[in-house]
Amino acid sequence: MSVSPEGESAGPLVLEHRVLKSLLGAWALAACGPAEAEAVEEHLGTCGPCADEALRLREAVGLLQRPESLDLDPGLRTRVLRSCLERRPPRIPVPDWAASYDAETARLDALLQDFGDSEWHAPVRLRWYESDEASSRRTTVAGVIAHLLTVDGLVAVALGLADPLGTVAAARRTPADRTEAYWRAAHGPPTRSVRAPWREQSHALVRTVSFTGGGTGRLPVSYGDYELPLRDAMLDRAFECWVHAEDIAEAVDYPYEPPSGRHLHRMVDLAARMLPAVLEHRRLHGLSSRVERRLVAAGEPGRSLRLEIEGSGGGEWLIPLDSPAAKGSAEHEVAHVALDGAEFCRLAAGHVPPREAAAGQVGDRDAIRDVLFAAASMSRM
Amino acid sequence: MRGRSFTISGPIGGAHCHKGACALIRADYIREITGHTTDPGTDQPGRAEEQGVWGRMPKTDVPPRWDRKMQQRLARGEAAALGELYDRFASLVHGLAHLVVGDERAADAVTRDVFAHVWEHPESYDPRQEPLRTWLATLTNRLAVQRLRSAGTAALARGGPGTAEDLERKVRHASVAARADYIVQSMPAPLRAALELAYFQRRDYRQTAADLGVTDDEARRRLRLGLQLLATAHDTEAPGTSPGIGGAA
Numbered sequence: 242m243s244v245s246p247e248g249e250s251a252g253p254l255v256l257e258h259r260v261l262k263s264l265l266g267a268w269a270l271a272a273c274g275p276a277e278a279e280a281v282e283e284h285l286g287t288c289g290p291c292a293d294e295a296l297r298l299r300e301a302v303g304l305l306q307r308p309e310s311l312d313l314d315p316g317l318r319t320r321v322l323r324s325c326l327e328r329r330p331p332r333i334p335v336p337d338w339a340a341s342y343d344a345e346t347a348r349l350d351a352l353l354q355d356f357g358d359s360e361w362h363a364p365v366r367l368r369w370y371e372s373d374e375a376s377s378r379r380t381t382v383a384g385v386i387a388h389l390l391t392v393d394g395l396v397a398v399a400l401g402l403a404d405p406l407g408t409v410a411a412a413r414r415t416p417a418d419r420t421e422a423y424w425r426a427a428h429g430p431p432t433r434s435v436r437a438p439w440r441e442q443s444h445a446l447v448r449t450v451s452f453t454g455g456g457t458g459r460l461p462v463s464y465g466d467y468e469l470p471l472r473d474a475m476l477d478r479a480f481e482c483w484v485h486a487e488d489i490a491e492a493v494d495y496p497y498e499p500p501s502g503r504h505l506h507r508m509v510d511l512a513a514r515m516l517p518a519v520l521e522h523r524r525l526h527g528l529s530s531r532v533e534r535r536l537v538a539a540g541e542p543g544r545s546l547r548l549e550i551e552g553s554g555g556g557e558w559l560i561p562l563d564s565p566a567a568k569g570s571a572e573h574e575v576a577h578v579a580l581d582g583a584e585f586c587r588l589a590a591g592h593v594p595p596r597e598a599a600a601g602q603v604g605d606r607d608a609i610r611d612v613l614f615a616a617a618s619m620s621r622m
Numbered sequence: 623m624r625g626r627s628f629t630i631s632g633p634i635g636g637a638h639c640h641k642g643a644c645a646l647i648r649a650d651y652i653r654e655i656t657g658h659t660t661d662p663g664t665d666q667p668g669r670a671e672e673q674g675v676w677g678r679m680p681k682t683d684v685p686p687r688w689d690r691k692m693q694q695r696l697a698r699g700e701a702a703a704l705g706e707l708y709d710r711f712a713s714l715v716h717g718l719a720h721l722v723v724g725d726e727r728a729a730d731a732v733t734r735d736v737f738a739h740v741w742e743h744p745e746s747y748d749p750r751q752e753p754l755r756t757w758l759a760t761l762t763n764r765l766a767v768q769r770l771r772s773a774g775t776a777a778l779a780r781g782g783p784g785t786a787e788d789l790e791r792k793v794r795h796a797s798v799a800a801r802a803d804y805i806v807q808s809m810p811a812p813l814r815a816a817l818e819l820a821y822f823q824r825r826d827y828r829q830t831a832a833d834l835g836v837t838d839d840e841a842r843r844r845l846r847l848g849l850q851l852l853a854t855a856h857d858t859e860a861p862g863t864s865p866g867i868g869g870a871a
Contacts, residue, residue, distance in 0.1 A: 263839065266846030267827040272820040298846070301853035304802035305821050313716055314730065318708055321734045325704055325741040332699030343702075347709055354713070444709070448702040 254280040262291055269298035315348050319501065338458055338472035339450045341479035341504040346443040349486040352495065353436055356382070361433040365492040367485075369591035369620035373528065376591075378622060382492060383431035384424065385485050388622070390439040391423045392416040392481065396474050397442055399462040400449050405442060415465030417622040450475065473511055480508045484590040499583040505554030509582055512589045512619060513548055513558035517565035519615045528614070530607035534563040543567025546604075546612050549579040562608055576604030578612065588613065591620025689754040696744035704741055711755065712737075714807070715762045721800040722766035728773070732766045739765070759804045767797050802855035809851050816844035817852075 254276040256264075261284045267273040268281045285292045326334075335343055361383045368377045380388070394405040395414065411422035424431070450458070450471065458472030469477060483500055490497035499505055523529045537543045544567075548558040559569025579601040580588070588598040595613035602609050695703035712733060719732035739761060740747065747757050774789040806814060812834070819830040831841035 263842045263846065266844075266849045267820070267842050269849055270817075270820045270827075270845055272826045272830065272845065274826065294850075297853045298849040300856065301802075301849045302821065304799065304852055304855055305806070305817065306799070306803065307822065311713075311717060311720060313713055314726075317716070317730055317733065318705075318712065320730075321708060321712075321737050322701075322704060324734050325738050326701060328738055329699070329742050331701035331704075333701060335701045335705070343705055347705070350709060440709075444702070444706050447705065448700070451700065451702045 253283075256280050256284075258284075258288070258291075261288075262294075265291065265295050265298055269295060269302050313351060315351055315498070316501070318347055319344060333451050335447055335451050336458060336472070338507070339447055339475045341500065341507055342443070342475045342482065343447045344504055345479045345482040345486070345500060346440070346447075348500075349482055349489070350436075350440055350443075352486060352490060352497065353382075353386070356433065356493070358433070360493045362430070363492045365488050367488065367622055369622055370595075370617040371621075373614055373618065375594065376622075380424070381430060382489050383433060383435050385489055386435045386439050387423055387427075387431040388416075388420045389482060389485060390435060390442060391419045393439070393442055393446065393478055394419065395464060396446055396462050396471070396478060399460060399471065399474070400446065400453065402442070402445055402449060405438060413465045414463060418465065420622060446475070446478075473514075476507055476511045479504065480511070480586065480590075483508075484586070484592070487592075499586075500554070502553035502555075502582075505582045505586065506556060508586055509550050509554065509556070510558070512585070512616065513560060515619060516548075516560050516612060516615055517562075517567075519619055520560075520562060520611060521565050523611070523615055523618065528618075529611045532607050536564055537567050539564075539566035540568055542570030542573050544573050544575050544608075545569045545571070546608050547571070547574050547577040548585075548612070549577065550582045550585055551579060552581045552583070554582045560612060562611070574604070576602070576606075576608040576612075578602045578609055585616070589616045589619050591617055593617075686749070686753060690749040692754060693744055693747055693749050696741060704737070707740065708737060711758050714755070714804075715758060718759060718762045718800045718804055719766045721803050722763065722796040723770050723773075724796070728769060729766075732762065732769055735765050735769075736762050755808075763797055763800055763804075766800065767793055770796060798855050802852055805852055805855055809848060813844050813848040813851065816841060817848045820845055 256277075261281055264273055264277055264281050268278055271278075273281070281295075285295050362381050365380055365382055365385050366377045367380060367385070367388070368375065370376065390405050395416070398404050406419060406423055406426075409422050409426040411418040453460075458470060458475070460471040461468045462471055462474035464474075479500075487497050500508065520529065524534075535544055543561045543563050545559045545561050548560055550556055550558075559571060559574065561567035561569045562575070580598060584593065584598060587593045588595065595610075595617045598613055598616075692703060692707060696707070715736050716729050716733045719736070720726070720729035723729055723732060736758065740758070747754060751757075771789065771793050774792065775786075778784065778786065778789065806817070815834060816830055819825045819833055820827060825833060827841045827845060828838055830845070831838045834841065834844075836844075
């Protein structure tokens with residue numbers, strides 16, 4: 242070590258030019274000892290180049306400032322991109338049905354931006370309904386991102402992209418089995434390192450559907466025991482992304498807004514379109530009320546429930562109750578349920594008990610019960 | 623704890639290095655101290671290795687792949703590329719703009735203008751010249767300064783307080799502050815860590831050395847180097863001479 246510790250020598254510190262020069266940064270920051278500072282200052286009176294540098298470094302210290310921690314307005318992304326695309330229409334647009342996924346993954350990524358280790362390892366309880374009972378599974382924020390990565394991977398596989406599970410084998414290709422397999426295969430609990438592959442994959446999905454999914458989006462995406470067309474799968478993944486972003490935000494005590502009205506509307510629409518098939522499935526498994534069905538010919542109007550979604554992104558949907566093949570019909574309306582859009586989505590995500598969900602209901606109570614339970618039963622891990 | 627996460631990659635400031643500083647700062651030294659440093663959670667993992675810290679120094683002639691691809695995708699008119707560009711750089715652009723214009727809504731407007739410029743004129747960025755990150759930072763600074771100056775000029779014309787000289791001083795001060803912020807964000811993490819300890823936590827250089835697990839010599843070196851880089855924020859280029867930007871709106 243070239244500088245003797247202070248206090249050892251009684252007289253003024255004598256240092257070589259090389260050492261004095263090396264001290265200039267510490268001196269400018271007032272981060273050297275008094276004897277060293279004195280030696281530097283004495284030197285500056287006699288050495289022009291060092292004096293110039295010292296002045297320059299002192300001025301630089303004045304430029305140091307605490308980094309401001311500004312959260313970007315999450316709505317800015319949509320506004321900026323829209324403004325750009327209006328000025329120069331894209332030759333390769335992001336399909337309309339992928340816009341929600343694009344927006345929701347960007348929002349979640351922005352939430353994760355400044356997370357430290359304590360946030361990444363904060364406990365999260367995933368909640369859903371199974372056999373009409375509330376189920377849950379404990380994980381962490383990083384575990385949730387791993388879950389999104391593996392389930393988004395179903396879409397990646399359908400598009401011919403790499404499977405994030407790699408060589409890890411899941412019992413079945415269902416979201417839950419894939420997630421459990423991924424968690425099990427890891428050497429330790431998931432960490433923040435899962436963010437980059439999740440984000441790369443979500444960007445790759447948006448990019449790929451822009452080229453290959455264009456327009457139709459009918460390519461089937463397998464969820465193990467059922468399939469969705471690509472366009473609905475992307476909406477479903479946007480929905481899941483938001484739901485789990487809320488789980489994460491709650492776990493780290495951050496505010497998180499529902500999706501924009503336009504995106505929320507599409508998510509509600511997906512759920513509303515899936516409800517008739519879910520009702521049918523539940524009927525086959527004895528999970529619905531024992532009511533007399535009134536079957537009608539395919540495409541004919543059937544007994545219906547009016548689902549009224551209030552607030553931004555809201556609207557009205559007529560849900561055929563007795564068969565997915567029947568057409569929803571205002572003339573055959575037997576019940577009317579009114580809920581807030583975000584509340585309906587939380588119901589469909591299994592975060593709200595069906596009995597407590599409806600804000601307003603009129604008409605056939607069994608029909609209402611069946612629809613609300615069917616909505617909750619669409620949730621999964 | 624919500625703090626800003628910094629990125630290691632990218633060259634310094636507008637890449638107009640002070641001659642003295644450039645002569646003193648050896649790129650191999652920088653690479654040596656950054657080579658093993660990865661900052662998980664940054665927007666550009668692994669970028670320091672990919673492009674070298676001195677993107678502007680004419681020794682790595684291959685432009686970084688990501689930047690080149692991005693430029694091509696933007697030129698092709700791929701909307702998904704614009705989204706990715708925003709996701710990677712929006713907080714940098716908005717933060718720098720905010721430092722100059724000092725107001726949330728004006729910073730939003732600058733952010734919009736910056737991305738609109740890139741989207742409308744992707745060909746004005748040349749990946750062989752400099753990293754996209756530097757180019758965007760320079761563009762942001764310029765558009766933000768323009769906005770601050772025109773708002774100030776309009777206020778003066780309405781009979782607002784101050785003089786044209788006051789305004790110029792304010793503009794210059796804001797621009798230097800934003801460049802300094804960018805330099806701190808872009809400098810190698812070990813230098814930033816040393817400055818952080820010595821300045822914000824008031825550790826002397828020996829304590830800084832101990833905290834970082836390096837020799838006293840090394841701590842002195844990092845503090846000096848960090849300040850030398852920061853000092854280049856004062857080396858403003860004359861308006862309109864930045865080679866990377868053509869026809870900024």
